[in-house]
Amino acid sequence: MECLMQKSYHACLIIIGNEILSGRTQDKNIQFIASGLGTQGIILREVRVIPDDEAVIITTVNEMRPRYDYVFTTGGIGPTHDDITSLAIAKAFGVELLRHPDAVKRLERHYGAGELNEARMKMAYVPEGATLIDNTVSSAPGFQIGNVYVMAGVPRIMQAMFDGIKHQLKGGAIIESRQLSVYFPEGIIAKGFSDLQEKYPAIEMGSYPFIRQARLATSLVLRGSDIALLERAYMDLEEFIDSLHGERVEEEAE
Amino acid sequence: MECLMQKSYHACLIIIGNEILSGRTQDKNIQFIASGLGTQGIILREVRVIPDDEAVIITTVNEMRPRYDYVFTTGGIGPTHDDITSLAIAKAFGVELLRHPDAVKRLERHYGAGELNEARMKMAYVPEGATLIDNTVSSAPGFQIGNVYVMAGVPRIMQAMFDGIKHQLKGGAIIESRQLSVYFPEGIIAKGFSDLQEKYPAIEMGSYPFIRQARLATSLVLRGSDIALLERAYMDLEEFIDSLHGERVEEEAE
Numbered sequence: 409m410e411c412l413m414q415k416s417y418h419a420c421l422i423i424i425g426n427e428i429l430s431g432r433t434q435d436k437n438i439q440f441i442a443s444g445l446g447t448q449g450i451i452l453r454e455v456r457v458i459p460d461d462e463a464v465i466i467t468t469v470n471e472m473r474p475r476y477d478y479v480f481t482t483g484g485i486g487p488t489h490d491d492i493t494s495l496a497i498a499k500a501f502g503v504e505l506l507r508h509p510d511a512v513k514r515l516e517r518h519y520g521a522g523e524l525n526e527a528r529m530k531m532a533y534v535p536e537g538a539t540l541i542d543n544t545v546s547s548a549p550g551f552q553i554g555n556v557y558v559m560a561g562v563p564r565i566m567q568a569m570f571d572g573i574k575h576q577l578k579g580g581a582i583i584e585s586r587q588l589s590v591y592f593p594e595g596i597i598a599k600g601f602s603d604l605q606e607k608y609p610a611i612e613m614g615s616y617p618f619i620r621q622a623r624l625a626t627s628l629v630l631r632g633s634d635i636a637l638l639e640r641a642y643m644d645l646e647e648f649i650d651s652l653h654g655e656r657v658e659e660e661a662e
Numbered sequence: 663m664e665c666l667m668q669k670s671y672h673a674c675l676i677i678i679g680n681e682i683l684s685g686r687t688q689d690k691n692i693q694f695i696a697s698g699l700g701t702q703g704i705i706l707r708e709v710r711v712i713p714d715d716e717a718v719i720i721t722t723v724n725e726m727r728p729r730y731d732y733v734f735t736t737g738g739i740g741p742t743h744d745d746i747t748s749l750a751i752a753k754a755f756g757v758e759l760l761r762h763p764d765a766v767k768r769l770e771r772h773y774g775a776g777e778l779n780e781a782r783m784k785m786a787y788v789p790e791g792a793t794l795i796d797n798t799v800s801s802a803p804g805f806q807i808g809n810v811y812v813m814a815g816v817p818r819i820m821q822a823m824f825d826g827i828k829h830q831l832k833g834g835a836i837i838e839s840r841q842l843s844v845y846f847p848e849g850i851i852a853k854g855f856s857d858l859q860e861k862y863p864a865i866e867m868g869s870y871p872f873i874r875q876a877r878l879a880t881s882l883v884l885r886g887s888d889i890a891l892l893e894r895a896y897m898d899l900e901e902f903i904d905s906l907h908g909e910r911v912e913e914e915a916e
Binding site: 423426430434435440442446451456458459519527528562564583594595598601602605616617624629631 | 855
């Protein structure tokens, strides 16, 4: 019999970006990283969106890294003056920011000698002891130091970096989900759904209302790592909804 | 001459929702609230996304409310068993969760007597001393207690709640922005843009790369509350970009 008490792996994501906090930019990184961690058996427990402010970055990183197995950051590693993440991370770890020979080579290959100006060379600097994270889109690497993974903020580049490292991340049991969406407001199914949660305490059950074609609807989501148990709970959920003659929402809820 | 040292107002947003952390749901609330606060002269300094976990909600709210002028929360105030925000907020403030007579009336009007079951009546409970926040979409109110504003997580309902209260929020100087997007990678304009930042330290200058029609482009964003100064800095920025013969990106960057 397998040991049931498998270790859980927890992560925090720190989004560094004035452009998110000002409302200028719609975040597209949280969902991608959250989903990607899920497939590795890593639970995203917290996201923080913070400004491009050195003191805030240092404090936040140092508060998070002893608390979680993994800390991911996005944003602030480009060539312009507002890109201060790498230096802040070096200060958080109490190490120097050094020019990384392999990062220089990657930039030289990408830009050619004439185009690699001082601003771009800034992207070759990483904290002492860091290892590079590949950037297959525009060459300037991210980096890992300790349990902190520092990535770009531009979604396409971040995604390439994350997809390149995620298979190396050690995770625990993978949490799967089953979802049923029905044209009922939450208030109709609340009692029965709560009873179901009590029957299956090891399955996390969430209820998410939405509006579809001007009708109130609700997605009922079951999540758990014991797949046999998850399937049993889902069958009970279907039975409960059928007993109320609930009309299913066929398309996926938003 | 006006006093230049106008008070700044700072806010924190707490998104309470397992569905965001699991990657199931794309967040749509951060940008709406960030933009709305901006128009009121309130600066969003931090966003935290946390799970539907009572202890975490209590700790987070109590950490944030002495630190910011305003704390906003979204999520977890519906009728189902996973809606635990109201009770957690009451515990954070050390008060009872009480049935609010006016909230009961609103629910009775909305549902009619026969439909107002026990689960729905749960939405009439708010912490002692809280005042209600109107919900023009589906009646069940949000609430305010101290400097904490508790709103629904469903974007359409949250938006109605926020739009109903935002004009009552006291703010400071309104920060405006000017933006110029150009078909240059960041590395080309980094040096001149940094010089411009040095010339105008009171203007916050950010650089945001993006890809448009398979070409690298960058949005240069200037932000500040001194509009005359902002316009001067923007004219200098235009001059700088024109001196490089930069091709403007006509459409708004993502």
